[in-house]
Amino acid sequence: xxxxxxxxxxxxxxxxxxxxxxxxxxxxxxxxxxxxxxxxxxxxxxxxxxxxxxxxxxxxxxxxxxxxxxxxxxxxxxxxxxxxxxxxxxxxxxxxxxxxxxxxxxxxxxxxxxxxxxxxxxxxxxxxxxxxxxxxxxxxxxxxxxxxxxxxxxxxxxxxxxxxxxxxxxxxxxxxxxxxxxxxxxxxxxxxxxxxxxxxxxxxxxxxxxxxxxxxxxxxxxxxxxxxxxxxxxxxxxxxxxxxxxxxxxxxxxxxxxxxxxxxxxxxxxxxxxxxxxxxxxxxxxxxxxxxxxxxxxxxxxxxxxxxxxxxxxxxxxxxxxxxxxxxxxxxxxxxxxxxxxxxxxxxxxxxxxxxxxxxxxxxxxxxxxxxxxxxxxxxxxxxxxxxxxxxxxxxxxxxxxxxxxxxxxxxxxxxxxxxxxxxxxxxxxxxxxxxxxxxxxxxxxxxxxxxxxxxxxxxxx
Numbered sequence: 149x150x151x152x153x154x155x156x157x158x159x160x161x162x163x164x165x166x167x168x169x170x171x172x173x174x175x176x177x178x179x180x181x182x183x184x185x186x187x188x189x190x191x192x193x194x195x196x197x198x199x200x201x202x203x204x205x206x207x208x209x210x211x212x213x214x215x216x217x218x219x220x221x222x223x224x225x226x227x228x229x230x231x232x233x234x235x236x237x238x239x240x241x242x243x244x245x246x247x248x249x250x251x252x253x254x255x256x257x258x259x260x261x262x263x264x265x266x267x268x269x270x271x272x273x274x275x276x277x278x279x280x281x282x283x284x285x286x287x288x289x290x291x292x293x294x295x296x297x298x299x300x301x302x303x304x305x306x307x308x309x310x311x312x313x314x315x316x317x318x319x320x321x322x323x324x325x326x327x328x329x330x331x332x333x334x335x336x337x338x339x340x341x342x343x344x345x346x347x348x349x350x351x352x353x354x355x356x357x358x359x360x361x362x363x364x365x366x367x368x369x370x371x372x373x374x375x376x377x378x379x380x381x382x383x384x385x386x387x388x389x390x391x392x393x394x395x396x397x398x399x400x401x402x403x404x405x406x407x408x409x410x411x412x413x414x415x416x417x418x419x420x421x422x423x424x425x426x427x428x429x430x431x432x433x434x435x436x437x438x439x440x441x442x443x444x445x446x447x448x449x450x451x452x453x454x455x456x457x458x459x460x461x462x463x464x465x466x467x468x469x470x471x472x473x474x475x476x477x478x479x480x481x482x483x484x485x486x487x488x489x490x491x492x493x494x495x496x497x498x499x500x501x502x503x504x505x506x507x508x509x510x511x512x513x514x515x516x517x518x519x520x521x522x523x524x525x526x527x528x529x530x531x532x533x534x535x536x537x538x539x540x541x542x543x544x545x546x547x548x549x550x551x552x553x554x555x556x557x558x559x560x561x562x563x564x565x566x567x568x569x570x571x572x573x574x575x576x577x578x579x580x581x582x583x584x585x586x587x588x589x590x591x592x593x594x595x596x597x598x599x600x601x602x603x604x605x606x607x608x609x610x
Contacts, residue, residue, distance in 0.1 A: 165361040166285060168336050170293045172236065173281045175333040176273035177297040179243055181304020183266055183326050184212060185446065188422055189312015189439050190319035192429065194259070197319070202555040204256050209422050210551035211260040215267020216274070217544040223272030224537035231350075232280040233342040239276065240334030242269040244327045251324030269330075274540055279533070283343040284361050295457055298517075302450035305421065309446035312425070313439035348372070349379045382530050392531035393538060400605040401526040404584050405535060409543035411577035412519035415473075416480055416570035417511045418547050419554055420445060420504065426555065431492050431563060441501055445508050452513030464589040465518060466581070466607065472514025473578040479507035480571035488564025515577065519543050525588055528597045586610040 187209050195205060219239075227235040246266030253259035278297050285293045311322050341357035348354040354375065358368055382388070393402050424445060428438035460468055482503050486492050492500065519539075527535030558566045586607045588596060599605050 161286065161363045161366070162289060163361055163363055165340065166289070166293070168339055169281055169284050169361065170296050172333055172336050172340070173277045173293065174296040174300040175329050175336070176236075176239070176277040177300030178304040178307070179326055179330055179333070180270050180273055181301040181306075182308045182329075183243075183247070183270055183304075183323075185305040185308030185421060186311065186322055186326070187212070187263075188309065188425055188442055190322055191423075191426055192435055192439075193319040194256075198256050198259075200256055202559060205426065206552050206555050208256060208260050208263060210548050212263040212267035212270060213544055213548040213551055215264040215269075216271030217267075217541050217548065219268035219271025219273075220275050220540040220544060221271075221537055222268070224275045224533060224540075226272075227276045227279065227346075228533060231342050231346050232276055232283065233337065233340065235272065235276050236280060237334060237337050239269045239272045240330055240337060242266075242272070243330030243333065247324055247326040247330060251320045251327075266326075271540070271544060275537060280343060283345045284340075286362075298457065298521075299450075299453060302446075302453045302512075306443070306446040306450050309439075309442040313436075313443045315436065315439065344372070345375050345379065348375050349383070378529075388530040390531075390534040390538075392528070393534055397600055397603060398528060398531060398535075400584075401528075401600055402535060402538065404581075404586075404605075405522055405526050405539040406542040407580055407584065408515070408522055409519050409539045410546045411573065411580065412515050413543060413546040413550055414570065414573035415476060415511050415515055415577065416567075416573070417449075417508070417516055418550055419570065420508060421449070422551060423554060424504070427558070427563060430558075431487060433497070437497070441504065444501065444505060448505050448508040449512040452509045452511075453517065456513035456517045460517060460521075461589055464587050465521070466585050466587040466589075468513075469515050469518055469581055469585070470578060472510045473574050473581075476507055476510040476514065477571045477574035477578070479503050479510065480567045480574065483507070484564040484567030484571065486564070487567065488562065522588070525593060526596060528600060529593070583607070 191205050191209065194200070194208065198204070223235055223239065226238075242265060246262055246269055250259055250262035250266060253262050281293050281297070311317055311325070341360045342352065344354040344358040346352075347357055355368055355372060358371060358375075362368065362371075392398060424442050425435070425438040428441060429435060433441075456468065463471075483500065486496060486500055486503070523536035523539040554566070557569075561569075584606075586599070586605060587610050591599075591610065599609060604610075
C-alpha cells in the first residue's frame with residue numbers, strides 16, 4: 149500500500165479526544181432537548197404551586213426561547229471573535245447557573261428570568277457545538293459526529309417526557325437535574341483544544357491543537373495545508389459575514405433558509421412538544437394520561453428523526469419535506485375536527501393519540517430535520533456563519549411568538565380551530581418550499597454556491 153493511501157486513513161482514525169468532542173456535542177444537544185422539553189410536564193405542577201394562569205405559563209415556557217434567540221446571535225459572534233472552545237466553556241457554565249437558578253425560583257418572575265439565562269445557553273449551543281465538532285472531526289466521520297447533536301436533542305426530549313410522566317419527581321428537581329450533564333460538559337471541554345481552523349485564521353498554533361485530536365502517525369502537514377487554503381479562500385471572498393447576506397445573489401439562500409426555519413415552527417411541532425399535557429388536561433384528559441401521551445410523542449420524535457436521517461440522502465431533502473407536509477396538515481385537520489365537534493371524550497382517546505403520533509412522525513421526520521441541516525449547506529462559505537445565525541434566530545423567534553400566544557389563542561378561538569390554523573401553515577409551507585427550495589441532496593457545497601452566483605437557485609435549476 150502506498151504512502152498516499154495510508155495517510156487519509158491515519159488522519160481519519162477516531163481518537164479518544166475526538167470521541168470526547170462528540171460527547172460534548174451530544175450533551176449540549178441533550179440539554180437543548182431536555183431543558184426545552186421538561187417544561188411540558190412541569191407546567192402542571194408549576195401552575196398549582198404558583199397559582200398562575202395561561203398567561204404566566206406561556207411566559208415561563210417562552211422565556212427560554214427568548215434567551216435562545218439572544219444566545220444564538222451573541223455566541224455566533226463570540227465564537228468567531230474569541231474561539232469555539234472558550235465559548236463552549238461559557239455555555240457550560242451558563243447551563244449550570246440557569247438550571248440551578250430555575251430550580252430554586254420562589255415565584256414566576258424569577259423562574260422566567262432563570263429560564264431566559266438557560267435559553268442563552270441553549271441558543272449558544274445550537275450555534276457553536278456543531279461547528280466545533282465539524283472543525284475537529286476527521287473528514288470520514290464528520291457527518292455522523294455532527295448528527296450526534298441532532299439525535300441527542302430527541303433523546304433529551306424523551307428523557308424530559310419520561311421524567312414528567314413519572315409524576316413522583318418535583319418540578320424543581322426535574323429542572324435542576326440538567327445541571328449534572330451541564331457540569332460534565334464543562335469538565336470535558338477542559339480536556340479539549342481550540343478549533344485548529346479558528347487558530348489558523350487568528351494566527352495561533354493550529355498544529356498543536358490538531359495534534360491533540362489526531363493519531364500519532366497522522367499527516368498533520370497535509371491537513372493543515374487544507375485548513376490554511378480554506379481560511380485563505382474565506383478571507384479573500386468579496387462577500388463576507390453579515391454584510392454579505394445583503395448581496396442580491398445571496399438573498400435567495402437567505403429567503404429559503406429563514407423561510408424554512410419559520411415553517412419548522414409554524415408546522416405545530418413546538419405546540420405539541422410544549423403544551424400537549426396542558427391542551428389535553430384542559431379538554432378533560434387526566435394528568436397521568438396526558439403525561440403518558442407526551443412520552444409517546446417524545447419517543448416518536450426520536451424514532452422519526454433517526455429514520456429521517458437514515459433516508460434523507462437517498463430520498464432527498466426537498467422530496468422528503470414535500471411528501472410529509474401534506475400528511476402533517478391532514479393530521480392537524482383531523483385533530484381539529486375531533487375537538488371542534490366534541491368528539492374528544494374517553495371513547496376517542498385512542499384515535500386522538502394515534503393522530504398526534506402520526507403528526508409527530510410526519511413532522512419530526514420531515515420538515516423538522518431541515519431547519520438545522522440547511523443552515524450548514526445553502527450559504528456561501530464566507531457568509532455561512534452569519535447565515536446560520538440568521539436562520540437560527542428566525543427559528544427561535546418564531547418559536548417565541550408561538551409559545552407566547554398559543555394558549556391565549558386556544559382560549560380565544562378554541563382548540564379545534566387552532567389546530568386548523570396550524571394545518572393551514574403547513575399548506576402554506578408546502579407551497580413556499582415547492583416554489584423556492586431546490587433539491588440540495590447530491591450537490592456539493594461548492595456546486596450550491598455556484599448556482600447562487602449564477603442566479604440559478606431555484607428548483608428547476610437543480
